[in-house]
Every structure is written in C-alpha cells, then in structure tokens.
Amino acid sequence: MEEQQMMAIAEAILFIAGDPVPVRSIAEVLDIDVDAAQSLMEKMLEAYALQPRGLQLIRINDAYQLVTRPEYGEYIRKFTGATKEQPLSRACLETLAIIAYNQPVTKADIEQLRGVKCDHAIAVLLEKNLIREVGRLDAPGKPKLYGTTELFLKSFGLSDINDLPPLEQQQGS
C-alpha cells in the first residue's frame, strides 16, 4: 500500500478512536510491522505540524492521538459554552454510576449510555482509584473492562457491590 493511503487510514482510525491509539494497533490494522507503523506515524506527525489546521497529532508514549490545537481553545469553549459545560464531578459521577451498576463494562458501553466520550472521566476515576481495569472483553480490539475498587466500596459505605440501592425502587419517587 502507498504511504499516503496508509496515513489516510491512520487518520481515519485516530479520528474514530478519539483516544490515544497504540502504534501496535495501527500496525495491526494496516497489516505492517510496528517499526514501519512507528515511522509512518512520525512522518504523519511532522506533516500535521506543517499544515495550518485545527487538529494536531500528538504522541503519548507509544500511542498517537488526534486533538484540537490548543490555540483554538477559546473558540471551542465558545462553541460548547453555547451548548453546556459539564462540571467534572457530574461527568465522573455519571461514569462511576454506570460502572458500578454494570460492571464489568467497556468504555464504549459507558459512552453509549452517556452519549459523549468519557476518557477524561475514566482517567480521573482511575487516578482516584475508584475504578480499575478488571480485564479485557473477548471481542475484536480487546477493549478494557472496568469495575469498581475496594476503595469505591469503602468510600460509599458499601459492604459489597450488591449493597447498591436497587434501581427500580427509586423510579417511583
């Protein structure tokens, strides 16, 4: 395959993922070896840097991510401000509730329920040690499964996960 086409495919994948994509996954999808994928991505990173665009490619350890350029933050805030800005704790609480009641659960499941990307909230919850990775789903891409931690139980005064209030009782009120 031509290099340019491979870059186009990588771009499409990074776009869909939104998250950092390990160079290994890019290699897998393109059916090339990891070194080749690595150098492809480095070239792409340079190409992106040279173009006057709204997006940029960044590298985080062995992964690449498509993000908006920081200099346009003000406009993005203007755009999203018109819709609604969510406080972080709200986003995290929703994400935590979904994980607590549905564990083990993938990020895609959480996002499906919330209708927005949840990377940030998941990162914060992981960092606070309220959730953890409990395995990987046996599906293509092997997505991570999340569950709650002991600290979660302790923090909310639960002896075990079945202590969570049943959902249907509240619905009446």
Add this chain to the structure above:
Amino acid sequence: MEEQQMMAIAEAILFIAGDPVPVRSIAEVLDIDVDAAQSLMEKMLEAYALQPRGLQLIRINDAYQLVTRPEYGEYIRKFTGATKEQPLSRACLETLAIIAYNQPVTKADIEQLRGVKCDHAIAVLLEKNLIREVGRLDAPGKPKLYGTTELFLKSFGLSDINDLPPLEQQQGS
C-alpha cells in the same frame, strides 16, 4: 481573521462536536454572518476533497460534519470490531426510491406504483430511521404521509434531497 485560520477553527469545532454542526453555529463562533460561514464551509469542503486524507467534510442540509472516507470503512471496522451494514432488501430500496422522489407520499401511492403491499418495507425503513411520518393527508381515513430523514441523506451521500438524480435519466438501461 484570515480565511485559513477560520477554516482551522471550524475543523476543530467539527471534531469536538462529532455530530453535524449547523452553519449558523459556525457563523456564531467565528463571529461572521451566515452567508460568509456558508461559503467558507463550501471552500473547506472542496479543500478536503482535494487532499488525500482519511477524513472528509460532508454537508447535510444546513449542517456540516466530519466523517471518515467511505473507502476506508473496512479498516475502521477492523479497528472497532463493528460489523458491516447489511444491504437493504430490494423491496426496501424500491419503496425508499418512491418515497424519496415523491415525498410526502402515502402507503397507498407506494403500493400502487410497486403493485404489491409495502407494509413490511415501510416498517423496516421507519425502524432504520431512513423514512419518517411527515403528516397526514387531508383525505378520507387521513392516511399517513411519509418522507425521508436526514439519516437517509447521510446514508446515501446526499447533501439534500435535490441531490437525487432526475428519475428519467435512469431509464436508459
């Protein structure tokens, strides 16, 4: 502001939004009038089309959206594990064609044209959200009128309903 910079901002906004963004919102964020935003986006659409990229800009009625190029769908599915969209049955396609070209249209009209009952095809198209009820005919029995949806436009790569080729042209075969 320079045009190139405005395009970059629009790109960043489309990336953040994910969903189609009305041209009005783009105008607002850039603080320009709607016509200017419209022509900016059309220029951007062309620029995107010319570049060998993984993404493309599409217009659906008065909104713009960033999506991956159809030719890389297979790679996206490999990456996400999604399954390929099933083709629509011939009954559905014929029914959809009749609705697209004659909307708003009743079931009786469709059945008259096709010479068979169309309940099942209509139910499937409604469920797939390719068509919707747009009202009722002011006639005995008040039959439902059907029309196509935005998803129809998107699924068939049409910017608006006028993008459909004239019916006569097809007759050649």
Add this chain to the structure above:
Amino acid sequence: MGYQVRLEVFEGPLDLLLHLIAKAKINIEDISISEITAQYMDYLSQMQALDIDIASEFMVMAATLLHIKSSKLLPKPVQQSEEQEPDPQQQLIERLKQYKKYKDAGEWLHERYMVYSNMYSKLPEEVVDTAEDVKFSNVTKQDIAQTMMALLDKKNTSQQSQTVVRNIKPEPISLHERINQLAALIVRRGKVLFSQLVSRKFSRLYVVVTFLALLEMVNRGWVAVQQSRPFSDIFIQRKGLKWKNSR
C-alpha cells in the same frame, strides 16, 4: 428439509413482467400480450407446483392480463362515445414504465448505500470544566443510584423524541440463542435491568425475543424479576442453583 429448488423471486407482478420482457429482449412498449401472458401463467404454475404461496397481487395481474388478451380477441364493440375507457394494455405499459423507473432508482440507491454506509462519524467530545475538582466526600450511594436512574431516564426520553441517527442491523436471532446470551450476561453481572438488555440500537423484534427469553428463564427458575409498577423498568436477578459454581 427436502431438496431445494431455485426459483427467482420477484418483488411483485410488475417485477415479474419486467423480467419476462427483459428475457424476451423487447421494449416495454412492444410487449405481445399473448406471449407475456403465457409466460406469466407458466411462472405462476411453477410456483404452485413448488407449493409457494402466491400473493393475491400476482393473481390480480393474471386476471388483468387475461382480460387484455381476451378483449383483443373479441371484435371491437361499436364505439359508443369518444370518452371510452383508457386502453388497459396502454395502462399496463404505463405502469410498467413507471415501476421500472423506481426499480432502477432503487438500484442506484443500493450502489450509493454500499459506499456511504462505510462512512463513520465520531462521538462528541465531552467538554468538562476542569477548574472544578472532583470531590466525592459528600456523595452517597443514593446519589450514585439516582445518577444512574437519571441516565436511564434521559436515555428513554431521548429514545422517544429522537428522530435522527439510529443504525439498526437485521438481527436474525433465535429465542434459544438469546437465552444463552442472557445467561452469559447474568453469569457475569448477577443482576441487570431489562432496559440494559435492549438498547435503542435493537429492533422491536429483538426486544420481543429478549422479553420471551426472559420469560423462559423465569419459567425455568433461573432468574427472579421485579417491576415496581406498570411500565417501569424490570429488575432481573440471578436465582436458583443454576448459577452455583459458574461464576
């Protein structure tokens, strides 16, 4: 199942007629009613021989064809008035021409669909106000439950009002399969809400099959279900010995 015979499937009588016309390599305008009628009847009798249900539309068309054919054989009645009935053969030709247009447009749509259903979009980014710190110190387990409930509510209402983007794939699924799927899920989760089993990407058929599967599982004593009031969500929980050691 016995032997299988391939018989071309037609979308209706008009579709069958177009097929016969194409096979005869003639223009729609030039159809010979007696030939076409013979072939049409032949096809219907093949269907009958194979025990295929013949939709009433096919029979109606057969009657129309026979009517046209017979009226051609009969001497023309004396013209009573200028405003006589339109020529049924001409009417049929018009219908066929109209139908062909949409059949071709359908093919065009098919090609487009195969291309453009390959376009993917991304989920919106969540924009959070990072200035605010996350404090869970005064959040209780009730808050978690309430949050989850609000999410499910929101999802339900957005389901009702939403008119855009919904991708549904045909899901050929058997009751048996669905029971196995649900069992696998319940082994993992222990408890689950019915609404979680049937997210909006599923068809009505899928929901019905899921519900039947659930009833069957209740019947087998595998699960206990609770519903606090009519139309509220159904809470499903593992029950009985089936699940012992399977965790």
